[in-house]
Amino acid sequence: MGRNRKRNVNPFAQRKRDNKQFQPYDKRSEPYHDIVRENAEFEKYYKHQKVCPEDEYNHFITALKKDLPATFRLTAFKGESKRLLEIVKEKLFVDYLSGVKDLNEENDEELKPKNLEWYPNELAWQLQLSRKNIRRSEKLFKLHNFLISETKSGNISRQEGVSMIPPLLLDVKSHHKCLDLCAAPGSKTAQIIEALHSDLSVKGIPKGYVIANDVDNKRCYMLVHQSKRLNSPCYLITNCDAARFPNLYGNNQKVVKFDRILADVPCSGDGTMRKNADIWLKWKPANSLGLHGLQYRIAKRAAEMLEIGGRMVYSTCSINPIENEAVICRLIREARGTLEVIDASTHVKGLKYNQGMTYWEVATKDLKFYSKYEDVPAEFSTLIHKEMFPPPSSEIAKYNLQHCIRVLPHQNNTGAFFIAVLEKKQLLPWEKQIDEDAIETKARTAAENNGDGETIENPRKKKKLANYGHREDPFIFFKADEEIYETFKKFYQLSDDFDPTCLLTRCATGKKKNVYLCSPEVREILRNNENNIKLINSGVKTFSRCDNKNMECQFRLVYEGFHNIDHLVGDERRINVERDDLIKMLNNLNPLEPPLIADMSESVQKQHEKVTSGSCIIHYNEGDDLELRFVGWRGNKTLRAYIDVNDSIHMLRLVGADLSKYEVNKFEEKAKRELVKTDEGDEEMAQDDDQEQNELHIDEDN
Ligand SMILES: C[S@@+](CC[C@H](N)C(=O)[O-])C[C@H]1O[C@@H](n2cnc3c(N)ncnc32)[C@H](O)[C@@H]1O
Known part of the structure; x- marks a missing residue:
């Protein structure tokens, strides 16, 4: 009989194996456990509130329990978006349909990607699978690769369909001063930036800008990541409580009033249950009661900062009135005719939605509903406030709540969303006082100036800013006669129209590494408000040491x-390439072995x-239809593209080049890795066993 090896197992080898078994828990490898999508209180609450007609209620609940289909939109202002759209429709969706057919029994029509008809220029698309399904299906790995790589290069944004509505209703034009008060992670900010740049008749940098703010310092960096993809000099990221957003000062120390403000406020998020199934477990009637006050304060502050004639959008991903x-009713009531809810639905023609509600009740934690504040028991007075109730029915019509938009999941196969568009007709009743305070500040500031209207340093006394997150590097602008600018100017033959004072660095001492560009309007905000609000990020990297x-x-x-200054760079730093040259350059991933000029077309060799x-600018022109420009490097015998791999992939895709070398099938890769791991594991096991055997022999020998 063989020996019982278990008793004689080497404890060290055994510990090693045990450790291997208890590797840190990897959530991603776990099969998806569906959360039970049920919550009796939720269903009872919304049935009582009559958020939709009774005969639709079951459809509403059924849709809310289904996974959310993935959506994405193409970046509006990119000249190439027309070509990319053709490729998406003619190639990507064809591949997608053949992949998805094997996954799904449903008929072809139901599987077809749907264009969100209310989004302009066919730029937004809904796939009939959830993001999770796309990620986990090998048949769709090319689609997944497309979504990741084009997102990174800023050519598409993966954004929930309903979340695209508020920026559309904001109707941003290239000259608008915009403020996005609760902006992280930043999908709507990205849309606003796109809107600022989308008027192709505007040459150079648009005059408008967006200040994107969030109270959460960490989330501000998500915002940085989102905005950076769009390479715009027209945004600025700040970090403060929106309800106490300070007055900002522009040129001449004037308080900035915004043309467009988005208040996409924090909310209970029950409109996102299709995506965030855990809300089914957490939902309680009292959640919304605790949020109303903050939401109102943010909306009120937004209204104060709005220009007369300006437009603000208030939105939530909550279904709750x-x-x-x-919130809207309370604000409009207090504004006494100076603010108006307007009908902006012409911007989303084709979208199915319900009008805003004109009657609702307020419920306690135990789901007792009250129609009047006077009936609410005293014990709930800290949670339920008079302002949460609708005004009497004789009064309600004047608040125009019917112009609000409530999108429910069964209407367009999306999440749920609420949007109200408000226009400011006059100063708010309490705003006069605020303005007087601002004038006083201005007068004080002037007294601190050096007499000729120029401020010596920063105009306002440094006030203690709330301590949100880590300290940011300063924003240091070039002077008009900045020494290194002369070398830029000479080398790139920069036109005199270039304003060097729009360039900035983030290091006070030592060699400047990166030089960023921001628009003159953003520069004024940065210069005048450094001590007024926590500034996180601005400027697009344009030169690098x-x-x-x-x-x-x-x-x-x-x-x-470089796109922002391309028109100001002289011709001596430009090279036009042909298609084969372009493909050669874009396919070169090794900077140590750049494409040889000898292998390129004769025309390129001459140039x-x-x-x-x-450093130089490379042009590729396919006629009216497609023009590509990017940064290159002219070496002694070489010419290479100086761009990120995702930008290369994008351009290769546009010219119809072979992308197979970039199509990584992560499933195959993973299988290969696991095979290697198993082989290594077997080998290690064998080694452990050999070692054990040796040790056993030693034991025996002893
Ligand atoms: C619904 S999310 C905004 C989503 C964002 N607009 C987008 O499209 O990506 C709400 C945001 O408000 C932020 N927030 C919460 N309270 C805030 C406050 N008092 N001031 C500013 N932001 C706040 C949260 O950190 C969160 O990022």
Whole structure:
């Protein structure tokens, strides 16, 4: 009989194996456990509130329990978006349909990607699968790769369909001063930035800008990530409580009033249950009661900062009237005719929705409903306030709540959302006092100036800013006669129209590494409000230090920012390439082995001779239909693209080049990795066993 090896197991080897078994828990590898999508209180609450007609209620609840289909939209202002749209429709969706057919029994029509008809220019699409299903299906790996890579390069945004509505209703034009008060993670900010840039008749940098703010310091960096993708000099990220957003000062120390304000306020989020199934477990009637006050304060502050004639959008991803109509009604009532809810539905023609509610009740934690504040027991007085109730029916019509938009999940196969569009007709009744305070501040500021109207340092006394997160580097602008700018100007033959004072760095001492560009309007906000609000990020990287001895200027152009100054760069730093040259350059991933100029077209070889070494701009033109420009590097015998791989993939896709080398099938990769792991594991096991055997022999020998 063989020996019982268990008794004689080597404890060290055994511990090693045990440790392997208890590797840190990897959530992603666990099969998806469906949360039970039921909550009796939720269903009872909304049935009572009559959020939709009774005969639709079951459809509403049924839709809310289904996974949310994935949606994405193409970046509106990119000239190439027309070409990308063709590729999406003619190639990507065809591949998608053949992949999805094997996954699903449903008929072809139901599987077809749907264009969100209310979104302009066919730019927004809904796939008939959830993001999770796309991520987990090998048949759809190319679609998943497309979504990731085009998102990174800023050419598409993966955004929930209903979340695209508020920025559309904001109707942003290129000259608008915009404020996005609760902006993180930033999908709506991205849409606002796109809108600022989407008027292709505007040459150069638009005059408008967006200040994107969030109270959560960590989430502000999600906002940085989102906004950066769009390479715009027209945004600024701040970190403060929206309900106490300070007055900002622009030129001449005037308080800035905004043309457009988005208040996409924090909410209970029950409209996102299709995506965030855990809300089914957490939902309680009291959640909304605790949020109403903050939502009202943010909306009120937004109204104060709005220009007369300006437009603000209040939105939530909550279905609850306490967080929606009750907030709007309270604000409009207090504004006494100076604010008006308007009908902006022409911006979303084709969208199915319900009008805002004009009657609702307020419920206690135990789901007792009250129609009048006077009937609410005293014990609930800290949670339920008079302002949460609708005004008497004789009065309600004047608040125009019917113009609010409530989108429910069964109407367009989306999440739920609430949007109200408000216009400011006059100063708010309490705003006069605020303005007087501002005038007083201005007068005080003037007294602190050096007499000729120029401020010596920052105009306002440094006030203690709330301590949100870590300290940011300063924003240091170039002076009009900044020394290094002269080398930029000479090397890139920059036109005199270029304003060097729009360039900035983030390091006070030492060598400047990166130079960022922001619009003159954003520069004024940055300069005048440094001590007024916590500034997180602004400016698009446009030049970067490259201590290359072959280049006369120590700064190369950076792809992110060069588009904004492209028209100001001289012709001596430009090279036109042909299709094969382009593909060669874009396919080169190894900077140590750049494409040889000898392998390129004759025309490129000739131009190469005329351009001195260093950073340059590459042009590719396919006629009216497609024009590509990017940053390159002219070496002695080489010419290469100086761009990120995702930008390369995007351009290769646009010109119809072969992308197979970039199509990583993560499922195959994972299978290969696991095979290697198993082999290594077997080997290790064998080694452990050998070692054990040796040790056993030693034991025996002893
Ligand atoms: C519904 S999310 C905003 C989503 C965002 N607009 C978008 O489209 O990506 C609400 C945001 O409000 C922020 N927030 C919560 N309270 C706030 C406050 N008092 N001031 C400013 N932001 C606040 C949260 O951190 C959260 O990022």
